[in-house]
Amino acid sequence: MRASTPSSSSSSSSSSSSTSCSTSSSQSFPFERRQRRNTTTHRRGLLLSLRRREKQQKRRQQKTGVLDTNDVVYNVARCESGDDGDGRRGRRRKKTRSHSRDVRTFSSSSSSSSNKKVVSAATAFENATTSVSIDWNSQIRKAKDERVGVLLLNLGGPETLDDVEPFLFNLFADPDIIRLPNGLQFLQTFVATLVSKSRAPKSKEAYESIGGGSPLRRITDEQSEALKKSLISKGLTNVKTYVGMRYWKPFTEEAIENIKRDRITRLVVLPLYPQFSISTSGSSLRLLEEIFREDPILSTGVLQHTVIPSWYSRPGYVSSMAKLIKNTLESEAFKDAPDKPVVFFSAHGVPTSYVSEGGDPYKDEMEECVKLITNELKKIGCEGYKHVLAYQSRVGPVEWLKPYTDDTIRALGNKGTKALCAVPVSFVSEHIETLEEIDQEYRELAEESGIEYWGRVPALDCDEVFIDDLANAVVEALPASTAAALSNITTTTNTNYVKNLDDSEIVPSKSSVEELLSVYDNLDLRIPTREFTYEADDVLPFVAVAAFCLFLGIQIRLGMEGIFVPGGGIIPSDTPPILFQ
Numbered sequence: 001m002r003a004s005t006p007s008s009s010s011s012s013s014s015s016s017s018s019t020s021c022s023t024s025s026s027q028s029f030p031f032e033r034r035q036r037r038n039t040t041t042h043r044r045g046l047l048l049s050l051r052r053r054e055k056q057q058k059r060r061q062q063k064t065g066v067l068d069t070n071d072v073v074y075n076v077a078r079c080e081s082g083d084d085g086d087g088r089r090g091r092r093r094k095k096t097r098s099h100s101r102d103v104r105t106f107s108s109s110s111s112s113s114s115n116k117k118v119v120s121a122a123t124a125f126e127n128a129t130t131s132v133s134i135d136w137n138s139q140i141r142k143a144k145d146e147r148v149g150v151l152l153l154n155l156g157g158p159e160t161l162d163d164v165e166p167f168l169f170n171l172f173a174d175p176d177i178i179r180l181p182n183g184l185q186f187l188q189t190f191v192a193t194l195v196s197k198s199r200a201p202k203s204k205e206a207y208e209s210i211g212g213g214s215p216l217r218r219i220t221d222e223q224s225e226a227l228k229k230s231l232i233s234k235g236l237t238n239v240k241t242y243v244g245m246r247y248w249k250p251f252t253e254e255a256i257e258n259i260k261r262d263r264i265t266r267l268v269v270l271p272l273y274p275q276f277s278i279s280t281s282g283s284s285l286r287l288l289e290e291i292f293r294e295d296p297i298l299s300t301g302v303l304q305h306t307v308i309p310s311w312y313s314r315p316g317y318v319s320s321m322a323k324l325i326k327n328t329l330e331s332e333a334f335k336d337a338p339d340k341p342v343v344f345f346s347a348h349g350v351p352t353s354y355v356s357e358g359g360d361p362y363k364d365e366m367e368e369c370v371k372l373i374t375n376e377l378k379k380i381g382c383e384g385y386k387h388v389l390a391y392q393s394r395v396g397p398v399e400w401l402k403p404y405t406d407d408t409i410r411a412l413g414n415k416g417t418k419a420l421c422a423v424p425v426s427f428v429s430e431h432i433e434t435l436e437e438i439d440q441e442y443r444e445l446a447e448e449s450g451i452e453y454w455g456r457v458p459a460l461d462c463d464e465v466f467i468d469d470l471a472n473a474v475v476e477a478l479p480a481s482t483a484a485a486l487s488n489i490t491t492t493t494n495t496n497y498v499k500n501l502d503d504s505e506i507v508p509s510k511s512s513v514e515e516l517l518s519v520y521d522n523l524d525l526r527i528p529t530r531e532f533t534y535e536a537d538d539v540l541p542f543v544a545v546a547a548f549c550l551f552l553g554i555q556i557r558l559g560m561e562g563i564f565v566p567g568g569g570i571i572p573s574d575t576p577p578i579l580f581q
């Protein structure tokens with residue numbers, strides 16, 4: 001069941017009715033089904049390469065059927081981080097772009113079929129048709145003979161102020177973050193350079209105000225260590241955990257090299273975002289798929305792996321969040337407040353088009369997540385609180401999910417709200433958007449809006465119950481069982497998810513993540529011409545300058561007439577091309 005959208009930025013809805021809880025959702029990610037592709041050397045006709053792809057795929061499937069994973073020699077000499085020295089990731093960036101194009105060739109590009117796919121992608125997480133039981137203890141027994149790895153995926157953050165600009169470059173160079181219209185994708189690097197340069201001063205100031213860098217790496221490392229300890233305590237003694245960041249160090253490529261070095265045979269991939277979004281888990285999984293496809297060893301399918309695409313409804317997450325909220329509501333901060341504080345869930349926003357056109361389940365998952373937490377709050381005795389969900393951190397010239405956090409704070413203040421308890425809900429570590437945006441910017445805005453009592457719920461970080469339940473999710477998702485479970489899938493039952501023994505649901509649609517991303521790829525998303533946020537001027541001038549420079553560059557290369565050159569003037573048409581004297 002889906003939660004309803006908060007109707008306006010000024011509304012603060014009361015807690016909603018209870019909803020069914022789908023426990024951890026994990027999925028076998030079909031990396032093996034694609035051929036490793038060298039994007040720079042293979043420039044064959046589409047049909048030819050597709051046929052080749054199919055043949056190679058068949059050959060590989062036959063081969064993988066007899067491969068003993070323990071005999072595989074891992075190639076650890078090559079480091080494929082794609083780091084250009086200062087942390088910018090040029091090589092991988094190029095591949096990501098061509099991969100996006102490549103995926104698109106597999107799907108229809110007509111808008112009607114694309115729309116149908118949007119619908120199916122939006123419901124993809126609900127449409128798996130299977131019902132299989134998994135024995136939790138046998139998971140541990142089976143995994144005893146394996147080398148188990150858990151790969152924690154996260155966004156990454158600059159550790160020093162010098163890291164800020166290259167970090168932003170990596171972020172904006174990702175087509176899952178800034179999607180240029182079809183035909184203009186070749187400008188991605190250029191746009192990323194310009195946008196990162198223009199945003200860097202503002203971002204640096206923010207990072208400076210929280211101590212000169214992001215705490216994300218430290219906290220993620222601590223979570224990784226805590227998860228390992230918890231898994232070991234559950235009997236999974238042969239386990240290692242790895243951290244792979246999307247836009248900063250340690251990059252995902254490094255994590256994969258370490259996984260190969262350690263000869264891991266069973267891997268659980270766990271994005272550290274509770275709710276799935278194309279822009280976060282989706283982007284990291286897309287990169288991972290690309291690494292697997294291009295790696296000579298991993299592309300053979302030798303490393304069994306499972307992905308847990310989202311886990312916002314895990315009991316440990318929900319109860320830990322509710323417990324932290326309760327602690328804050330009952331803390332000193334609100335001791336003298338005249339009314340009960342409004343519980344203000346502030347989620348990271350995404351552009352509206354991700355959801356309405358790209359089929360991103362993020363908004364649905366977020367609303368459902370808030371329902372689960374508010375229901376849990378009632379269960380632990382926090383009755384009678386109003387709550388609201390709003391979206392923060394918008395960037396660039398497009399419309400983002402509404403209501404916006406800043407508008408909502410103002411509206412609550414105008415309506416006479418005196419106490420507000422901010423709950424960061426899309427991320428499980430302290431980071432710039434909790435420590436700077438919420439603690440500083442929104443707190444100040446709340447004060448200006450007449451809100452006198454303010455509290456902020458801490459991020460989960462290494463909360464014991466939370467980490468312990470993440471460990472349960474990992475055990476449930478261990479690839480050995482998933483392989484068995486998926487082989488039992490039937491298309492006739494009406495049960496939505498693979499069932500765990502306690503009847504909780506654990507495995508969503510076999511190809512839902514892949515399907516979702518390909519639907520998103522298939523969309524011809526355009527820079528909107530209608531509504532712009534106040535930050536429109538951040539990006540548009542750069543797109544215009546980029547287009548102009550490109551046009552100029554092409555003219556210069558082609559020696560066309562009528563070009564501007566340094567020193568001024570227009571080269572007359574009969575002058576041979578001059579390349580910057």
Ligand SMILES: C=CC1=C(C)c2cc3[nH]c(cc4nc(cc5[nH]c(cc1n2)c(C)c5CCC(=O)O)C(CCC(=O)O)=C4C)c(C)c3C=C
Pocket residue numbers: 155156157158171177178199202203214215216273277279280348349350351362395396426427430431432433
């Ligand atoms: C421009 C588009 C962006 C989208 C879409 C987006 C989605 C998104 N991000 C997070 C979590 C994090 N974002 C972080 C930093 C960050 N994100 C963007 C832009 C988008 N995010 C920018 C420009 C930055 C840099 C910081 C800044 O200049 O504002 C981080 C890292 C924080 C840190 O401490 O370093 C996280 C974490 C989520 C959950 C999300 C969508 C659901």
Ligand SMILES: [Fe+2]
Pocket residue numbers: 348393
């Ligand atoms: Fe972000």
